[in-house]
Amino acid sequence: MSRKLRMGMVGGGEGAFIGGVHRMAAALDGQIELVCGAFSSDAERSRRSGEALFIDPKRVYPDFQTMIESEKALPSDQRMDFVSIVTPNHVHFAPAKMALENGFHVICDKPLSFNLEEALELEKVVEKTGMLFALTHNYTGYPMVKQARAMVKNGDIGKIRKVVVEYPQGWLATKREDEQSKQASWRTDPSKSGIAGALGDIGTHAENLAEYITGLKIKELLADMSIFVEGRQLDDDANVLLRFDNGAKGILHCSQISAGEENGLNIRIWGEKGGLEWHQENPNSLIIKWLDRPKEILRTGQSFLYPAMTPPEVANAHTRIPGGHPEGYLEAFANVYRNFAKHIQSLVAGQPHDPMYDYPSVSDGVRGMKFIYKVVESNQKGSWVEVN
């Protein structure tokens, strides 16, 4: 393809956090150009946002419906190629469905939707339309997460026995939603966030990370959800026991009231032959523990990362700069965009997409929504529930 891909954006106007992240992630590799957007449900706000982003004013739209219709009417050499949806949870479904049904690929922030019904329907729409759909479970975009997955697949640590995945944050330890925090407000509001709070916001990242690296599926779970901050309506903490489909046991806990924590997603996995450990706040290191030899530290960008592995060098295929030059959150996020863009380019070129350049799919999103529902169910029952 001799041109950049053209992106339209829904949401992400002034004051938003994740919209800017998506834009930086899309821009980083010089493969994607932001050409249009419906940046806010407030038309004037959308206009101002578009101006600040140097978007042609004619392509700054008052709402996503107008955007999709107008872009569809443009000549194919101008029309956007895909839509990026960066709105709160309750505004994922409608624009995603409409975009897909009008021939636009979609990349969407997580969780997939407001509720499970929407998720299941979206999965069908994706299947029916044949359009591409990416969900920004961005943490699986880190090179060392890819490395971990490849090592597990390769059998390096043997059959997995135990998984502990944690996601502590502390930013909602006080009632921030009463302090004009836009981020806190919608996340703690059941009408926007859905049936779960911390669990939906970050617990699903943890669930996705665990299943992605291990290749296992959670089969049963038992949950204890809490609301610690008085007056809050949704969980701000959840502890979950896990049982995986291969017999492995696990623990997942997430929290937004863990005072003093930043964004502490981390995972430890133990197999019959060794263990893996990865911390999102120190993302360029992957710790490997062995039964009979010293612990090793693998690092992003090293030249000797498992050259014999199949697929080869997956970590380096997701790294931009040499070892010791730290890559972070935005680079991992950009890997999701880069791989999604690669898939679109392959599609356009009529070539097969290399599965090494993977990204989270609508099915991962459905799985996340099911996870939320099962955790809530188990918490209500106080007993183990099956996850199908």
Add this chain to the structure above:
Amino acid sequence: MSRKLRMGMVGGGEGAFIGGVHRMAAALDGQIELVCGAFSSDAERSRRSGEALFIDPKRVYPDFQTMIESEKALPSDQRMDFVSIVTPNHVHFAPAKMALENGFHVICDKPLSFNLEEALELEKVVEKTGMLFALTHNYTGYPMVKQARAMVKNGDIGKIRKVVVEYPQGWLATKREDEQSKQASWRTDPSKSGIAGALGDIGTHAENLAEYITGLKIKELLADMSIFVEGRQLDDDANVLLRFDNGAKGILHCSQISAGEENGLNIRIWGEKGGLEWHQENPNSLIIKWLDRPKEILRTGQSFLYPAMTPPEVANAHTRIPGGHPEGYLEAFANVYRNFAKHIQSLVAGQPHDPMYDYPSVSDGVRGMKFIYKVVESNQKGSWVEVN
């Protein structure tokens, strides 16, 4: 007191691990002298062990009964002051009871006993005889654990909301009990270890640590115990959800199949105002996380550790050398011995014992046994159980 305390030992002969630890811990501060022992149930082995320890052969006994009777018959200026019991779990009760009833103080390895009945009876014997009893939950002997407890008590981190205590080990990831490992053999044998494996061996340390630092009691729990190594009879892994008596939630997990882990006991506690984090393998640092200011690292031996606290300077009262000179497992273990010895000395001198110099008691041991029983019960039922 113008003399060293005289110690007798039950167990700890050739090939034992924990006996040597107890002896080094007792010797470190020059306050205690090992004068006699029944080091093995094999009389010849006991004799050889006594010789290697430079013990007067007349005071190396073939069994604990003989030791207690013989020592009792000695003049008071020669007789041992207390007994140290370092045998496997199933040989704690009998020597402890006999020693107490014959006027000897007792310091005993954990867990307290083979089963709950013994534990409850031992508690009564201690009460009835008025003798002193210490249980070597040695991890609470670390200065930074004392510091953490003092800070919680002082309200520094506010009301506690969440506790995560972990104890991963990897040394039983393979079937070591089939490889002539004395340590592995009795720990995996229900006739010696009791109804639990990893949970009894190390899970009780985790439980004790959590309750010690927080001052809270576990009120309800839900457990998922596993046996991962084929042919093993007792749990080698356990995941437990906790609910504390103040409404806090928690997670405790312990494992001896976490490949590549050494002795990774650690605890994180989050309160309304901040969080605490401590790792046994890096014991001289205590991490304090705050809502509104930078994370701090407190270190063993620092001169400015909360001088205004009541009781004052508890951490420094349990530190032997200046900051930056690492103290470790043996020093923490020695703190239990040192504090127990101080209590004996106070008793002899007819003076009150300063509560700052605390050590785990028979009640802590009873609590540990109850914890084991409740975890096993919950695991069988698959539901929450109350801990009384």
Add this chain to the structure above:
Amino acid sequence: MSRKLRMGMVGGGEGAFIGGVHRMAAALDGQIELVCGAFSSDAERSRRSGEALFIDPKRVYPDFQTMIESEKALPSDQRMDFVSIVTPNHVHFAPAKMALENGFHVICDKPLSFNLEEALELEKVVEKTGMLFALTHNYTGYPMVKQARAMVKNGDIGKIRKVVVEYPQGWLATKREDEQSKQASWRTDPSKSGIAGALGDIGTHAENLAEYITGLKIKELLADMSIFVEGRQLDDDANVLLRFDNGAKGILHCSQISAGEENGLNIRIWGEKGGLEWHQENPNSLIIKWLDRPKEILRTGQSFLYPAMTPPEVANAHTRIPGGHPEGYLEAFANVYRNFAKHIQSLVAGQPHDPMYDYPSVSDGVRGMKFIYKVVESNQKGSWVEVN
């Protein structure tokens, strides 16, 4: 300004490393657009590179002279605004001089030039033309480096006594220049690199970082340079003692033969009241050590980073995402581009440039070249030399 700035690039074609870094850094914030380039001294290679970058073929030039002349001839609403120079050291001077003299701002990779004479002349050209000039000493673009500088300036750690700055790398521990490594080849070739090897390549980063954070100037130095890999012509290791203009002492050492090291730039500074420590491979943490209170860990993106400081919140002004979402090398590099772009925009708008958004200047480049010359001189003499 209602448009993106337009950038032309000299160098950075196929196989280059730093060119891609500059492009990602320029693209990240959506303020700069790459519109033209002379990507290689090989015209066909330049053409292919331009195509891969989606550049209009008419603006892919065979050499920098043609680029500067052709762009100058374009209407002002199409013409590039500034030139990015990413060639090896010996090709910095000519394009920079020509661009400046033809009315283009310049951002240039470090070190400034091939030799000191060029550096001094470039400084004069910048002054004479009044154009803006940025040198990509990118490590000073990290938020926590800005934070450290602000804290020193604020007197937080008192008068500085000692500075230790280190830059160990290991990638030239073997004779990589014989293995078709383009990066290794020119760096070890005196006809391209100049009079120094490791010292010029990375030692100048260390020197710049130390002077930037402390606000001090190196006044005297004593150096011991080494060539460890046989057959190499330029230093691959250098140890330097420093004396600063306020009486502080210091050590700077850099190495490219420190086997197993990645990109270990780090600095420790001790003042009368406390110390600072920063590691480039863990760039989001700044360690603060105090005389009378616990060590603190400041982190990128924290809301409470010295709000009372003047200028306020310099670290947060250089941070894109919340705490706990790691930012890395590219983000720091992008800060240099962003601040340079801000300055151009202020200039165009006729407004003053906020000095908080600083970037390394041509004078920093001259200082770096002087440093190189003085280290080489001291090494030859085996004695202390003054740095003026």
Add this chain to the structure above:
Amino acid sequence: MSRKLRMGMVGGGEGAFIGGVHRMAAALDGQIELVCGAFSSDAERSRRSGEALFIDPKRVYPDFQTMIESEKALPSDQRMDFVSIVTPNHVHFAPAKMALENGFHVICDKPLSFNLEEALELEKVVEKTGMLFALTHNYTGYPMVKQARAMVKNGDIGKIRKVVVEYPQGWLATKREDEQSKQASWRTDPSKSGIAGALGDIGTHAENLAEYITGLKIKELLADMSIFVEGRQLDDDANVLLRFDNGAKGILHCSQISAGEENGLNIRIWGEKGGLEWHQENPNSLIIKWLDRPKEILRTGQSFLYPAMTPPEVANAHTRIPGGHPEGYLEAFANVYRNFAKHIQSLVAGQPHDPMYDYPSVSDGVRGMKFIYKVVESNQKGSWVEVN
């Protein structure tokens, strides 16, 4: 030997720091018994100290001369076996010489003596008398230091190219010697400490560590010593460039004004094939860096530490408890005592001493004194000096 060794002590009375360390180190393994002492130059103070240590009052002496004479007069089955000297530097020589000449082995705190002349004479006395002499350069007693030395000797990291050894402390950042600190007073007093301050107190530890691990000798050095705290007479900071006898280069720096540092001795060594890194404050880890494979972390107590090495398993021979049970400063110090005691026992038994159980000798002490003199000389001259 069927008995404990009997130790007499010179110094280490009330208020002393290092005396208590020596006593705990001697006591830890149950092989050594403190039987007598001249604990202070103040006879009453000596008496009180002896009482607190439960020493037979008849064997608490008013001065070292009386002690040596009186003990010599005792029957051989009561007489002390060796003397431990724990006084300030200026009181090392006289008791050491007298003890050796009267048939007592000596273990002495470092540095060896007040000046070089004393050191050289002591070396002769040791040689002449044939008595054993140990110097407590305790840091070489750490298991991971032994491991590092064994790996270097084994050629694991290839020919050594660069050594960086650091010893930052901060406790003399203010004028503590004016605040009734006994420790600070004598160390900053030339009449007690000798010609150097920080350099003698801790710089010699760094020198000893570097030469011990590498097996190399410092051949040339260039030093820059400083006095930062006004009114102080001896150096409180020193930066030294090193050249080793194999062509390797190095840096040694030590400081007692590095605010906020505790006891930060650490060393990094890079050879042609890899690098080693060890930090005294985290002593149970040894980091190994390789050219072509991941970094490894070796840990005290691991079962797989280089079984094929000659001598085998040196680290484990200096470790008391299993991996993950942290050993610290006292255990390392106790290794010096344990190995010294082993040597005495071998001597008594007429058996050869296993060189694996090594300890610092009088020659190490002489070397340390020479190092001090050469650093001072280089600092005065401002140029390189040879170390013979």
